[in-house]
Amino acid sequence: xxxxxxxxxKDLTKSYDDVAAVDGLDLEIQxxxxxxxxxxxxxxxxxxxxxxxxxxxxxxxEVRVLGYDPGPERRLLKPLIGxxxxxxxxxxxxxxxxxxxxxxxxxxxxRPTGEIVExxxxxxxxxxxxxxxxxxxxxxxxxxIALAGDPDLLFLDEPTTGFDPSARREAWxxxxxxxxxxxxxxxxxxxxxxxxxxxxxxxxxxxxxxxxTGAPEELGDRQIDGVRIRFRVPPGTVLxxxxxxxxxxxxxxxxxxxxxxxxxxxxTGWSLEHGIELEQLGIVRKSLEDVYLxxxxxxxxxxxxxxxxxxxxxPGRR
Amino acid sequence: MRSLRRLxxxxxxxxxxxxRNPAAAFFTFAFPLMFLVIFTALLGHGIVHEGLRTVHTxxxxxxxxxxxxxxxxxxxxxxxxxxxxxxxxxxKRTNGTxxxxxxxxGARVLHAVFVALLLVVITAAFGRFAYQAxxxxxxxxxxxxxxxxxxxxxxxxxxxxxxxxxxxxDAAPAIVNASIMPLLFLSGIFIPISNTxxxxxxxxxxxxxxxxxxxxxxxxxxxxxxxxxxxxxxxAWGIGGLLIATRYFSWEPRR
Numbered sequence: 162x163x164x165x166x167x168x169x170x171k172d173l174t175k176s177y178d179d180v181a182a183v184d185g186l187d188l189e190i191q192x193x194x195x196x197x198x199x200x201x202x203x204x205x206x207x208x209x210x211x212x213x214x215x216x217x218x219x220x221x222x223e224v225r226v227l228g229y230d231p232g233p234e235r236r237l238l239k240p241l242i243g244x245x246x247x248x249x250x251x252x253x254x255x256x257x258x259x260x261x262x263x264x265x266x267x268x269x270x271x272r273p274t275g276e277i278v279e280x281x282x283x284x285x286x287x288x289x290x291x292x293x294x295x296x297x298x299x300x301x302x303x304x305x306i307a308l309a310g311d312p313d314l315l316f317l318d319e320p321t322t323g324f325d326p327s328a329r330r331e332a333w334x335x336x337x338x339x340x341x342x343x344x345x346x347x348x349x350x351x352x353x354x355x356x357x358x359x360x361x362x363x364x365x366x367x368x369x370x371x372x373x374t375g376a377p378e379e380l381g382d383r384q385i386d387g388v389r390i391r392f393r394v395p396p397g398t399v400l401x402x403x404x405x406x407x408x409x410x411x412x413x414x415x416x417x418x419x420x421x422x423x424x425x426x427x428x429t430g431w432s433l434e435h436g437i438e439l440e441q442l443g444i445v446r447k448s449l450e451d452v453y454l455x456x457x458x459x460x461x462x463x464x465x466x467x468x469x470x471x472x473x474x475x476p477g478r479r
Numbered sequence: 480m481r482s483l484r485r486l487x488x489x490x491x492x493x494x495x496x497x498x499r500n501p502a503a504a505f506f507t508f509a510f511p512l513m514f515l516v517i518f519t520a521l522l523g524h525g526i527v528h529e530g531l532r533t534v535h536t537x538x539x540x541x542x543x544x545x546x547x548x549x550x551x552x553x554x555x556x557x558x559x560x561x562x563x564x565x566x567x568x569x570x571k572r573t574n575g576t577x578x579x580x581x582x583x584x585g586a587r588v589l590h591a592v593f594v595a596l597l598l599v600v601i602t603a604a605f606g607r608f609a610y611q612a613x614x615x616x617x618x619x620x621x622x623x624x625x626x627x628x629x630x631x632x633x634x635x636x637x638x639x640x641x642x643x644x645x646x647x648x649d650a651a652p653a654i655v656n657a658s659i660m661p662l663l664f665l666s667g668i669f670i671p672i673s674n675t676x677x678x679x680x681x682x683x684x685x686x687x688x689x690x691x692x693x694x695x696x697x698x699x700x701x702x703x704x705x706x707x708x709x710x711x712x713x714x715a716w717g718i719g720g721l722l723i724a725t726r727y728f729s730w731e732p733r734r
Contacts, residue, residue, distance in 0.1 A: 239577040250567030254499035267578040
């Protein structure tokens with residue numbers, strides 16, 4: 162990758178009352194990337210992002226955001242970044258375009274309000290007061306405000322937490338549009354599908370560290386036992402040693418092939434040769450979700466840890 | 480120059496939002512006038528002794544309600560609206576933009592002072608029209624304006640100083656009222672302090688800024704003695720408030 166990275170973090174640490182929230186985090190995000198930080202609640206995502214935004218001091222480590230240290234050089238960094246906080250309000254009595262104009266007036270090179278309104282799809286709500294907007298529309302206004310100063314880098318902290326599915330879709334489309342503007346985006350989320358849909362690269366975070374980084378597809382593949390073959394044979398069937406595999410909980414045979422085509426060829430050949438039907442034969446690829454659960458040590462039955470694509474009970478945002 | 484322009488434009492936005500919240504605007508303006516009418520009606524056209532002077536009750540209340548209006552607009556209103564904005568994350572969001580904090584908070588103070596001035600003018604006009612109250616002129620007017628500006632600034636600073644003690648916006652009205660209402664009563668705003676007032680009340684009135692501020696306003700309306708000491712005490716409280724606010728003011732919601 163050419164040029165300096167948009168964000169560079171080395172060995173970042175931050176503790177609250179002797180409990181490490183961020184514990185030796187390394188991160189590099191390139192210009193123009195949409196990068197997702199994925200992790201359960203309490204993994205340290207928000208703390209990390211708020212250090213990068215300049216809201217929090219760090220205990221240790223090196224941080225460069227667009228070439229600046231967000232601690233001492235925050236004043237220089239502010240005009241270059243846009244921030245969508247996890248929960249944040251705006252004055253309820255101003256209209257959508259007044260609100261965007263007001264925030265735009267804080268920046269040296271604002272983007273025209275008309276353009277922003279279009280970008281986030283609030284054309285019909287330009288003159289509506291903020292208190293008349295739906296949750297999804299308010300979130301789009303949050304993004305609009307973050308774009309008002311035409312920033313190079315955009316932070317989105319859990320942009321869709323607590324949203325119903327259609328509001329999430331709305332918010333996703335807005336983020337997709339940002340990619341076309343060439344903005345660098347760092348987003349945090351605890352939804353797998355969100356990371357998968359939006360991000361060029363994903364970092365999985367657990368207990369204050371990044372435990373894996375890669376493209377969403379890559380993260381699924383790179384696990385040692387990424388691809389598996391599963392099938393069922395009639396009871397009492399003796400499989401040859403190289404096809405024996407292991408038994409799954411629901412009575413299927415599971416193989417972890419070194420070479421998928423070769424193993425499939427051998428398996429189906431054996432099946433035809435002996436006239437034994439391979440019921441429910443299938444190739445199973447680990448989803449990002451499986452990888453995520455393994456990496457973060459989460460228990461899929463614990464709703465606090467992971468709710469793939471579902472709604473999380475969350476406190477009202479405004 | 481750029482900061483001044485930003486300040487002016489920010490005051491404009493604060494002003495717009497203020498008038499569009501009819502409940503808040505109504506109470507800010509209606510309360511002092513309502514109290515003026517109620518107290519004058521209740522306590523009639525009696526006489527209040529202020530030192531050696533005798534003052535008509537109606538004149539007394541025009542001055543007292545003008546002082547009350549300023550305290551309401553600057554102290555109560557700023558303390559409540561700023562803690563609500565802090566709770567909603569508006570302050571935190573603003574803190575992430577290049578707008579200097581002095582401009583953001585300064586705009587709020589300027590707007591409060593503007594509202595306070597408007598309230599004083601309305602109260603005075605109403606008092607003149609309904610109760611033939613005297614209005615300040617000449618040198619008296621000048622001293623009156625100084626006392627008014629110092630008071631507005633000081634009560635605004637005290638508003639920022641109280642916000643760290645407000646855990647969330649729901650608690651704001653209770654805490655703000657608990658901190659100011661007793662003082663208003665103990666400082667002769669609603670019931671004039673007289674010869675028979677207990678000593679401890681007089682001492683409370685002497686220590687806290689409300690009575691001193693009201694005295695400055697009163698000097699303008701009813702011709703009681705103007706004392707720079709009153710202005711100085713109010714200013715000292717304002718500076719104290721500013722120091723506390725600088726040290727403890729938070730841009731982030733308290734959880």
